[in-house]
Amino acid sequence: MRYARITAAVLAALAGWQLLAQFRVNLWLRFSQFPTVAETAREFARRLGTATYWQDVSDSLTRIVGGFALAAVLGVAIGTALARSPVVSDLCGPLLEVLRPIPAIALVPVAILLFPSNEQGIVFITFTAAFFPVTVSTRHAVQALTPVWEEAVRTMGGGRWRVLRSVVLPGALPGILGGLSVGIGVSWICVISAEMISGEYGVGYRTWQDYTIVDYPGVFVGMATIGLLGRLTSTVVERLGRRLTRWLPRTERGPGASAGGRARWRTVRTTVGEPS
Template sequence: MAPTHDGLATGGGFGGLGSRSPMSPGKVTGWLRDHTPTITGNGVRKAAASIALPLIPIVSFVAIWHFLTENEVVAWLRFNRMPTPAAVLDGFTTRLGSGAYYADLFASLQRILLGFALAAIIGIALGTLIGRSELARKTLRPFIEIVRPIPAIALVPLTILLFPSSEQGIVFITFFAAFFPVVVSTIHAMDSLPKVWEEAAQTMGASRWTILRHVALPGAMPGIFSGLSVAMGVAWICVVSAEMISGQYGIGYYTWQAYGLLDYAGVVVGMLSIGALGLLTAWVVELIGRRVNHWLPRAQR
């Protein structure tokens, strides 16, 4: 249909309001009012709170840090040698212009992703096996509980002997650190599933594989992702420690080198970089968990 002088078609436009005659300005205004999403005061307050609340502890921390270092306070703790926030900002700006900084970030991130992915795959598979099989539980659970208390960083001397390169050793330490939170959380998640779910599926003729795929694993995913979140944090602690001891590059290696050169501002830059990477990876794990566990009421928030 031909457009009218005000640019609106005489039919089919805006949900068919003007199917027989051109829409009047009053109808256009009414349609826009009914179909334009409104932003309530409550929504604005929630959006503002989500931005402002995380800034409160950060700003408070930086303000206290600035006061203590600028005045070189010496009490139970000595702040006269600590770098000021301005010095750290200058050091961070300098590092941003260096290609070596991005190479260190990429190296640490690559190690984390590889070690964490291996821990997630093997840990979930083994935890599911132990959680679903009494034979596997009796065979493997005692060995896991014996090895689990060993700190991953204590394996650095052995990894130097076992692996042909420090890169493989650091990835193994990262895997070792992240593995146990994943496998233990998976076992507990399987144990906590309501028996009625499986019994109901069995009465409808579901096979063991069908129950595992459509009942056990989806039901255990909230607990599994809790373990994955813990594992990511532990993995970062251990990969940085391993880089400090045996690495040749990486953000942990950079931080340790800065300490050796008495570049304390560089040490803080390294620490903040580790925190930023940890925040990013933890957010990714949480986002994936919400997508996987979309059936949970809290996941819809």
């Protein structure tokens, strides 16, 4: 039933778009210049067969992967240090709090001045967009850990690195993954904007070029591509997170939820003393 509802919602949205664009409806919202679903689909199919389209996709994905991977590593490390070390918190915390409200896309002029090429500047914008959500989520997740776990490891002779490896990172992992999920979405917003402003190739650059030459089907193809790529990368992050936290009890709420999964969760709840 869930698959049926999802399919029906998508088809209804596409049908509404087709009718509004086909009949050039102009009420408060104007659809007179919108391409229809059929026109967009034909342009999408045509571009799938061109090398330029796949080069744009490859360039955007490369920028996202490079910037996001760097943000994930540094964000987790710095967020953990901020939560665990008063010295790091005093030295770096105020500076990060001042920089955090600045939109990453506003740093485009800074990136142009700092880096010798546009490519490096766009990766920097992507990194900045993901860095702060990951850092803040990591810091809060580490601070929320119960001290009992750390005390138990220290009682058994564990040192600082053992506590970090066995208690801090595993315990904070769900919060860290939440920050990563937010970060990948914000990264896409900023990398597309940066490509529109100063990029050479990329989905954002191509979408803006289509707009300047009044190729509206091409604009909608770019939008659809951005949405699909964003969904793909978000799914990768979520699947990786579920694999890393497979030891956590969870309900099976996806479209493929099985009776066996629900039964296992009821068993866990009963075991810890909750009513089934």
